[in-house]
Amino acid sequence: MNTITLPHLNTCPPAAFVAALQGVYEHSPWIAERAAAMRPFASVAALKQALQAVVMTSSKEEQLTLLRAHPELAGKAAIAGALTVESTGEQAASGLDRCSLDEYARLQELNTRYGEKFGFPFILAVKGPTGRGLTRAAIIATFARRLENSLDAEMAECLRQVHRIAEIRLNVLLAVELRFGPQVMDWAETLGAISDSVDDLTCAYMTPAHTRTAMQLADWMRAAGMIVHIDAVGNVVGRYAAAQPEAHVLMTGSHYDTVRNGGKYDGRLGILLPIALAAHLNERGERLPFHLDVVGFAEEEGVRFRSTFLGSSAITGRFDAALLEQRDGDGVTMRDALLGAGHDPLMIPAIARDPASLLGFVEVHIEQGPVLLERGLPVGVVTAIAGSSRYLVDLSGVASHAGTTPMDMRRDAAAAAAEIVLLVEGRCGGRGSLVGTVGQLEVPSGSVNVIPGRCRLSLDIRAAVDAERLAAVDDILAGITAICARRGIGQQLWKLVEADAAPCSPRLMDTLGAAIEDTGLPRFDLLSGAGHDAMEIARITEVAMLFVRCGNGGISHNPLETMTADDAEVAGEVLLGFLRRIQAYA
Numbered sequence: 001m002n003t004i005t006l007p008h009l010n011t012c013p014p015a016a017f018v019a020a021l022q023g024v025y026e027h028s029p030w031i032a033e034r035a036a037a038m039r040p041f042a043s044v045a046a047l048k049q050a051l052q053a054v055v056m057t058s059s060k061e062e063q064l065t066l067l068r069a070h071p072e073l074a075g076k077a078a079i080a081g082a083l084t085v086e087s088t089g090e091q092a093a094s095g096l097d098r099c100s101l102d103e104y105a106r107l108q109e110l111n112t113r114y115g116e117k118f119g120f121p122f123i124l125a126v127k128g129p130t131g132r133g134l135t136r137a138a139i140i141a142t143f144a145r146r147l148e149n150s151l152d153a154e155m156a157e158c159l160r161q162v163h164r165i166a167e168i169r170l171n172v173l174l175a176v177e178l179r180f181g182p183q184v185m186d187w188a189e190t191l192g193a194i195s196d197s198v199d200d201l202t203c204a205y206m207t208p209a210h211t212r213t214a215m216q217l218a219d220w221m222r223a224a225g226m227i228v229h230i231d232a233v234g235n236v237v238g239r240y241a242a243a244q245p246e247a248h249v250l251m252t253g254s255h256y257d258t259v260r261n262g263g264k265y266d267g268r269l270g271i272l273l274p275i276a277l278a279a280h281l282n283e284r285g286e287r288l289p290f291h292l293d294v295v296g297f298a299e300e301e302g303v304r305f306r307s308t309f310l311g312s313s314a315i316t317g318r319f320d321a322a323l324l325e326q327r328d329g330d331g332v333t334m335r336d337a338l339l340g341a342g343h344d345p346l347m348i349p350a351i352a353r354d355p356a357s358l359l360g361f362v363e364v365h366i367e368q369g370p371v372l373l374e375r376g377l378p379v380g381v382v383t384a385i386a387g388s389s390r391y392l393v394d395l396s397g398v399a400s401h402a403g404t405t406p407m408d409m410r411r412d413a414a415a416a417a418a419e420i421v422l423l424v425e426g427r428c429g430g431r432g433s434l435v436g437t438v439g440q441l442e443v444p445s446g447s448v449n450v451i452p453g454r455c456r457l458s459l460d461i462r463a464a465v466d467a468e469r470l471a472a473v474d475d476i477l478a479g480i481t482a483i484c485a486r487r488g489i490g491q492q493l494w495k496l497v498e499a500d501a502a503p504c505s506p507r508l509m510d511t512l513g514a515a516i517e518d519t520g521l522p523r524f525d526l527l528s529g530a531g532h533d534a535m536e537i538a539r540i541t542e543v544a545m546l547f548v549r550c551g552n553g554g555i556s557h558n559p560l561e562t563m564t565a566d567d568a569e570v571a572g573e574v575l576l577g578f579l580r581r582i583q584a585y586a
């Protein structure tokens with residue numbers, strides 16, 4: 001098969017460029033025509049990005065025409081054999097040509113309802129995140145879920161699916177071989193099947209699934225040529241050793257525990273990707289001038305013992321020994337859980353690293369939000385991890401009869417809470433990185449016919465700049481006092497968390513940014529609103545983070561969490577470039 005190459009695409013006449021790419025965007029040669037003027041492209045990633053940019057900057061009419069150029073899934077055109085070669089192959093690869101009568105009827109019903117609601121056909125890259133194909137059941141479930149979207153959100157999702165379809169077609173056309181992405185996706189799938197529960201992915205600290213996950217990671221690290229140990233807190237530590245034993249250490253990694261019913265890539269991506277890179281370096285016989293320590297942190301999510309960062313705090317020497325007496329929901333202490341899994345809690349203090357030995361820490365993590373997805377970018381450089389303040393507020397009024405108490409004689413705790421929710425929204429809205437959320441709001445033992453005598457709510461306030469967050473907290477707490485005084489409501493307040501923002505190291509950020517630009521993609525910087533292990537490690541060394549786009553609207557801590565092999569590949573190339581560039585500091 002004669003494949004088309006990027007140099008050829010960069011130098012051929014525009015008409016030949018358009019002809020070569022004719023099957024990539026369904027019946028829409030205008031996209032390649034406009035992209036032809038943007039040549040040459042530094043990489044296939046840059047070519048994909050340019051084609052996407054053409055669509056993103058086109059008119060809404062043109063975008064709708066592009067969507068309407070696509071066939072329905074298993075629709076009439078497919079039955080009549082009237083699809084493009086590309087679509088026929090893709091639909092067949094997912095077994096859409098072998099639907100049962102029930103599946104076929106369900107798809108036709110969904111096609112009809114979808115068409116009526118949105119006015120364009122349902123578009124899904126049926127080859128999926130790995131490029132190997134989704135099951136029919138997964139396709140039908142996605143179809144039904146997306147039918148609930150708003151028009152704008154669904155049109156944006158369809159355009160992203162069109163780009164994903166184009167990406168997969170370009171990979172075939174240009175015979176692109178992914179070096180890291182498919183391996184990382186496979187490994188994430190294997191780990192995702194090791195769970196404390198039968199139907200979903202739950203990997204809580206020191207459970208049997210947690211221990212099995214650690215052993216599996218250790219096996220893969222060994223096979224990648226690393227020296228491996230599992231430390232007393234459960235961190236899996238693999239060292240891809242430098243030639244010089246006394247070399248400094250560059251640390252990378254993320255957590256392998258999950259929330260209940262979590263996703264397959266949260267945390268794990270940041271362990272698996274560097275293992276894949278170590279395997280690659282090992283195969284080439286390439287040594288780095290520093291030890292590369294890949295750490296699978298044992299615990300970050302705080303699911304079992306309600307305290308977070310157990311793995312990374314052991315490495316910074318800040319593991320709180322009092323936590324060993326903490327009990328899980330079944331009354332098991334952390335100490336017993338550790339002993340039961342074969343660990344010696346007395347050895348935890350010895351895990352602490354000497355800051356002088358470290359060159360820095362870099363963490364790769366899925367974004368867990370929609371920013372990269374909406375920008376159409378596979379990766380971004382994290383500028384800082386937001387600081388956060390969390391409080392629990394207990395309001396007490398007077399519970400009295402909903403029918404007999406006049407409106408001006410009430411002391412309604414829930415009405416005060418409602419004012420507080422709006423106060424938080426108003427104070428935090430429209431101010432850069434500042435965000436404020438009331439995520440828990442409850443009327444304990446409330447009844448339909450009783451004025452709420454009590455109301456409990458939570459506050460979660462975050463910002464990149466500590467002074468901005470603390471000013472907002474001060475204003476909100478003062479506002480709560482004023483609201484309560486005016487309404488005759490009593491208040492009690494508990495501070496649960498106060499964590500300072502962790503700014504990322506400018507020089508490590510620049511190194512990541514340069515590595516991104518080496519792949520032909522633009523550098524894009526964004527804030528992390530969520531906490532990560534890097535936040536803890538920042539106490540002992542310089543840190544940086546690379547965020548990777550997640551699909552499905554950016555959803556995380558959920559089985560719908562997803563990313564693609566192609567994005568994992570870009571992240572792998574960037575991390576490899578980062579490691580090679582960082583040699584200058586070693």
Ligand SMILES: [Zn+2]
Nearest residue numbers: 255266267365
């Ligand atoms: Zn995470």
